[in-house]
Amino acid sequence: MDSFSLLMQGLVTAMQPMILLYALIGVTLGTAVGVLPGIGPALTVALLLPVTYGLDPAGSLIMFAGIYYGGMYGGSTTSILLNTPGESASIVTAIEGNRMAKAGRGGPALATAAIGSFVAGLIATLLLAFLAPQVVKLALTLGPREYFALMVLAFVTVSATFGDSALRGLTSLFIGLALACVGIDGLTGAARLTYGVPQLMDGIETTTLAVALFAIGEALAVAAMLQPPDGMHKIKGSVRMTATDWARSWKAWLRGTFIGFPIGSMPAGGADVASFLSYAAERKLTKHPEEFGTGAIEGVAGPEAANNAAAAGTLVPLLTLGLPTTATAAIMLAGFQQFGLQPGPLLFVMNAELVWGLIAALLIANVMLVILNLPLIGLWIKLLSIPRPWLYGGILLFATLGTIGVNPSPVELGMLILFGVMGYGMRLYGYPVAPVVVGLILGPMAEQQLRRALAIAQGDWTTLVATPVSATLLGISAVFLVVPMLMRLRGRGQVLSQVAGDAD
Amino acid sequence: MRQGSSPERRPRGAAFVIAAGLTGLAVMLLVDAAGLRQDGGYAGVGPADVPRIVAYGLLVLAGLTVLVGVKGDLPRPPRQAPAPVLWILGGLGLQLVLLHVVGFVLSGALLFGMTARAFGQRPLWKNVAVGLVLALVIYGIFDRLLRLNLPGGPLEMLIFRG
Numbered sequence: 274m275d276s277f278s279l280l281m282q283g284l285v286t287a288m289q290p291m292i293l294l295y296a297l298i299g300v301t302l303g304t305a306v307g308v309l310p311g312i313g314p315a316l317t318v319a320l321l322l323p324v325t326y327g328l329d330p331a332g333s334l335i336m337f338a339g340i341y342y343g344g345m346y347g348g349s350t351t352s353i354l355l356n357t358p359g360e361s362a363s364i365v366t367a368i369e370g371n372r373m374a375k376a377g378r379g380g381p382a383l384a385t386a387a388i389g390s391f392v393a394g395l396i397a398t399l400l401l402a403f404l405a406p407q408v409v410k411l412a413l414t415l416g417p418r419e420y421f422a423l424m425v426l427a428f429v430t431v432s433a434t435f436g437d438s439a440l441r442g443l444t445s446l447f448i449g450l451a452l453a454c455v456g457i458d459g460l461t462g463a464a465r466l467t468y469g470v471p472q473l474m475d476g477i478e479t480t481t482l483a484v485a486l487f488a489i490g491e492a493l494a495v496a497a498m499l500q501p502p503d504g505m506h507k508i509k510g511s512v513r514m515t516a517t518d519w520a521r522s523w524k525a526w527l528r529g530t531f532i533g534f535p536i537g538s539m540p541a542g543g544a545d546v547a548s549f550l551s552y553a554a555e556r557k558l559t560k561h562p563e564e565f566g567t568g569a570i571e572g573v574a575g576p577e578a579a580n581n582a583a584a585a586g587t588l589v590p591l592l593t594l595g596l597p598t599t600a601t602a603a604i605m606l607a608g609f610q611q612f613g614l615q616p617g618p619l620l621f622v623m624n625a626e627l628v629w630g631l632i633a634a635l636l637i638a639n640v641m642l643v644i645l646n647l648p649l650i651g652l653w654i655k656l657l658s659i660p661r662p663w664l665y666g667g668i669l670l671f672a673t674l675g676t677i678g679v680n681p682s683p684v685e686l687g688m689l690i691l692f693g694v695m696g697y698g699m700r701l702y703g704y705p706v707a708p709v710v711v712g713l714i715l716g717p718m719a720e721q722q723l724r725r726a727l728a729i730a731q732g733d734w735t736t737l738v739a740t741p742v743s744a745t746l747l748g749i750s751a752v753f754l755v756v757p758m759l760m761r762l763r764g765r766g767q768v769l770s771q772v773a774g775d776a777d
Numbered sequence: 778m779r780q781g782s783s784p785e786r787r788p789r790g791a792a793f794v795i796a797a798g799l800t801g802l803a804v805m806l807l808v809d810a811a812g813l814r815q816d817g818g819y820a821g822v823g824p825a826d827v828p829r830i831v832a833y834g835l836l837v838l839a840g841l842t843v844l845v846g847v848k849g850d851l852p853r854p855p856r857q858a859p860a861p862v863l864w865i866l867g868g869l870g871l872q873l874v875l876l877h878v879v880g881f882v883l884s885g886a887l888l889f890g891m892t893a894r895a896f897g898q899r900p901l902w903k904n905v906a907v908g909l910v911l912a913l914v915i916y917g918i919f920d921r922l923l924r925l926n927l928p929g930g931p932l933e934m935l936i937f938r939g
Binding site for chain 1: 791803806814822832842856859864893911925
């Protein structure tokens with residue numbers, strides 16, 4: 274059956290009232306956490322994992338994807354009005370968007386961000402639907418060594434390629450890999466680093482680590498800041514875009530989409546990278562270079578389209594290969610595993626209805642999001658008036674709720690505090706947090722593929738580069754590791770540090 | 778989150794502490810790996826090998842961190858206010874100790890109140906009162922409706938099972 278008819282069947286699944294409800298809850302929560310500073314989609318999905326344990330798998334996964342999409346929409350609001358990005362993929366939006374708000378053009382800035390996100394989300398989700406079956410066909414030809422090479426590539430791009438220091442990125446990754454060693458070895462059953470503590474047998478919970486690093490680390494860092502953040506800009510005038518705004522936006526939306534989707538779908542970094550590249554492209558191509566830095570609408574339209582397209586793109590390797598390339602995708606993978614589902618080529622065969630329902634639900638979620646974000650924008654801005662003490666008090670209460678829900682033991686809460694302090698320290702000294710989470714989830718998978726590959730080749734390490742595909746992938750990994758280092762040595766590192774992938 | 782720099786703090790001490798931490802983690806991995814029965818099978822790579830590789834990686838990174846520290850390349854964090862950090866950690870610590878004694882609602886209310894206090898909200902008793910209401914609602918929704926198993930104490934017994 275071709276993608277089109279599968280997608281139509283998916284739409285039938287997705288139109289069930291319960292599924293629509295899950296999607297609505299997801300996009301609403303996603304927009305809310307995108308708007309609120311301090312919590313991003315990665316953290317929200319991590320918090321909801323234990324809560325959804327007893328719920329419908331398809332519905333829960335649709336809800337998670339809705340949160341991811343919604344986070345990308347909502348993040349622009351705080352960037353534009355407050356100059357504090359709600360999540361990392363909206364950092365670039367703040368550059369031009371906040372200037373527009375200062376100049377009283379906050380309304381059109383919000384509109385171009387929302388409509389751009391819609392256009393990009395729509396196109397990118399359709400691309401996902403038509404590309405995924407092709408990647409699945411390809412994935413079936415890959416063996417353990419190719420998977421291992423793909424994971425090495427993901428490790429490198431997540432940790433060392435972007436950001437301002439390959440050393441700090443790799444350090445974060447290796448901390449994650451070290452934590453991944455805790456627990457029972459998947460192939461031999463040997464207990465590693467458990468020190469006789471039964472709670473450690475299953476390894477370190479993804480939820481606990483993610484919640485500690487993202488929520489507690491962030492809360493500590495914000496609480497310890499001495500300067501209060503910027504004030505909010507009221508929206509003056511109309512939210513409507515003028516004819517000129519439309520004319521200047523639509524090309525930026527399309528360019529952003531076609532920059533964002535490939536970036537997201539290759540293991541080459543997430544939405545934050547895409548949004549930065551789109552911004553750079555818009556600045557090069559614009560007919561109004563004088564407006565850049567003072568509020569150019571293309572500088573909002575492009576990156577906002579790009580980050581939504583990249584979020585959809587991230588689902589391609591996640592669903593077809595089981596390969597998460599961002600922290601949010603890593604936690605969504607944990608969500609699949611919680612329901613006993615293993616993303617990868619077989620998912621499209623064994624759970625075709627679920628996968629196509631998920632993809633179709635994303636199309637519907639996208640329509641919900643544009644409705645939530647344009648006419649109802651005033652409602653979301655009200656969220657920003659929650660005083661910070663209540664907001665962070667609530668975040669910490671929910672953060673511990675997630676951990677207690679999984680495992681109400683002092684050991685688990687102790688780890689939560691320990692990793693929270695670690696996350697605070699990492700923020701202080703500029704260590705990125707996302708590679709730790711990706712390392713924890715991908716580490717055991719990479720180890721298993723490596724050992725399987727070596728077992729097939731009877732211990733011959735050259736097997737890892739014996740096929741063109743695996744050799745090429747490892748070669749690309751080496752290039753992604755070495756070239757940015759050379760760029761930094763030559764003092765051209767600012768470009769990379771601006772693309773720093775931080776949270777989501 | 779990128780933060781501005783302020784020159785009054787020396788970065789080197791921090792680099793050495795980080796390097797020491799990484800070395801400590803590497804040593805833990807190596808010691809544990811040494812105690813594992815090596816069972817490589819056909820792969821020739823057993824459960825102890827990957828932890829070893831990770832440990833060697835960590836040692837290299839620790840060495841490089843020391844080099845960076847000597848050169849002074851580590852970002853300098855802005856001045857931090859220690860009191861709010863202690864309020865939050867205190868709240869988390871109290872929750873850990875009290876969770877199974879007084880239950881989720883009371884320990885959660887304390888955590889909420891102390892976190893709000895860390896962000897400058899006073900008085901503390903009022904914060905805890907707000908937290909108590911919120912924690913009760915959360916307990917009601919998640920434990921009763923969604924069947925998440927949250928530890929109950931005397932208060933939960935009184936309100937929900939009384």
